[in-house]
Amino acid sequence: MIEIRNLTRLYNGIAVVDDVSLTVKTGELVVLVGTSGSGKTTLLRMINRLIEPSSGQVLIEGADTATLPAHLLRRRIGYAIQGHGLFPHWTVAQNIATVPRLLGWPRPQIDARVDELLALFQLDPAQFRNRMPHRLSGGQAQRVGVARALAAKPDLLLMDEPFGALDPLIRAKAQADLRDIQRRLGTTLILVTHDMTEAVDLGDRIAVMDGGQLVQYAPPARILTDPATPFVRDLIGTGDRALRLLSLTPVSDVAAPGRAEGPPIPAEASLRDALAECLWSGRDALPVAGGGVITLDTLRALARPR
Numbered sequence: 001m002i003e004i005r006n007l008t009r010l011y012n013g014i015a016v017v018d019d020v021s022l023t024v025k026t027g028e029l030v031v032l033v034g035t036s037g038s039g040k041t042t043l044l045r046m047i048n049r050l051i052e053p054s055s056g057q058v059l060i061e062g063a064d065t066a067t068l069p070a071h072l073l074r075r076r077i078g079y080a081i082q083g084h085g086l087f088p089h090w091t092v093a094q095n096i097a098t099v100p101r102l103l104g105w106p107r108p109q110i111d112a113r114v115d116e117l118l119a120l121f122q123l124d125p126a127q128f129r130n131r132m133p134h135r136l137s138g139g140q141a142q143r144v145g146v147a148r149a150l151a152a153k154p155d156l157l158l159m160d161e162p163f164g165a166l167d168p169l170i171r172a173k174a175q176a177d178l179r180d181i182q183r184r185l186g187t188t189l190i191l192v193t194h195d196m197t198e199a200v201d202l203g204d205r206i207a208v209m210d211g212g213q214l215v216q217y218a219p220p221a222r223i224l225t226d227p228a229t230p231f232v233r234d235l236i237g238t239g240d241r242a243l244r245l246l247s248l249t250p251v252s253d254v255a256a257p258g259r260a261e262g263p264p265i266p267a268e269a270s271l272r273d274a275l276a277e278c279l280w281s282g283r284d285a286l287p288v289a290g291g292g293v294i295t296l297d298t299l300r301a302l303a304r305p306r
């Protein structure tokens with residue numbers, strides 16, 4: 001568990017992070033979101049002490065991070081940034097191995113870990129192990145950056161706009177991969193973005209920052225249906241909030257007994273997908289693969305605040 005207590009950072013007497021407190025449970029994915037300059041990066045970097053707090057505390061599993069040497073703390077915490085930040089004169093393998101080497105892992109274990117991570121991120125080890133960063137595409141470099149952050153199997157991973165440079169298709173794939181890997185490894189992940197769609201898609205909980213303050217900290221459905229301030233409402237936008245709400249729930253969660261005509265929808269599809277399919281195929285109800293049905297009436301009821 002990560003406990004952030006009354007964390008403040010002043011620059012020239014002005015609080016750019018202003019008395020922020022929040023708790024992140026182990027294995028949770030929390031997204032920090034807010035407009036440019038709202039203090040997201042500063043808050044994130046105070047967690048691994050790339051920036052020292054002016055006041056307040058960060059506790060990891062009950063231990064105050066101020067009591068550890070900062071460089072040792074950073075070896076325990078994975079960190080990935082926009083534009084990947086790879087060392088240009090090191091190969092992909094050397095980049096990924098940075099922290100395991102600092103921690104003194106034996107060579108065979110490092111090599112195995114590098115290959116395991118490359119495979120996990122769908123980069124053929126034989127092809128990519130010895131490449132230099134300038135011979136990678138933006139998307140590949142980004143994946144190597146995330147692999148490097150995960151190399152020493154950190155319990156905590158901090159990511160600052162990790163998908164900022166990716167085109168929409170690769171971005172969606174990278175997001176899904178990250179979510180999958182994070183769930184499988186049980187990593188606690190705190191991710192900064194200014195993209196509310198990314199926050200809603202990825203976050204177990206979303207922390208909304210405005211002018212250095214934490215204005216709402218809640219699960220995505222709550223943020224969508226009950227924004228705490230006009231700023232949060234503006235940030236979400238109201239145009240497609242019904243669809244965003246539907247996108248949070250898989251069909252399998254609400255399938256009811258019954259029968260319907262036509263091809264079934266996969267159980268893991270979202271309610272948003274189900275609505276699109278109803279509209280596209282002109283049906284009032286869809287069979288769900290594996291059993292049950294989903295009806296337009298149900299979708300209508302679930303697309304509103306409950």
Ligand SMILES: Nc1ncnc2c1ncn2[C@@H]1O[C@H](COP(=O)(O)OP(=O)(O)OP(=O)(O)O)[C@@H](O)[C@H]1O
Binds near residue numbers: 041194
């Ligand atoms: N070293 C510094 N000295 C003075 N002011 C700073 C410093 N670093 C950040 N700031 C200011 O602190 C505020 C918050 O910056 P921060 O980078 O945390 O915002 P952000 O929400 O991550 O923004 P963005 O989305 O643009 O990255 C900004 O107004 C910024 O100008």
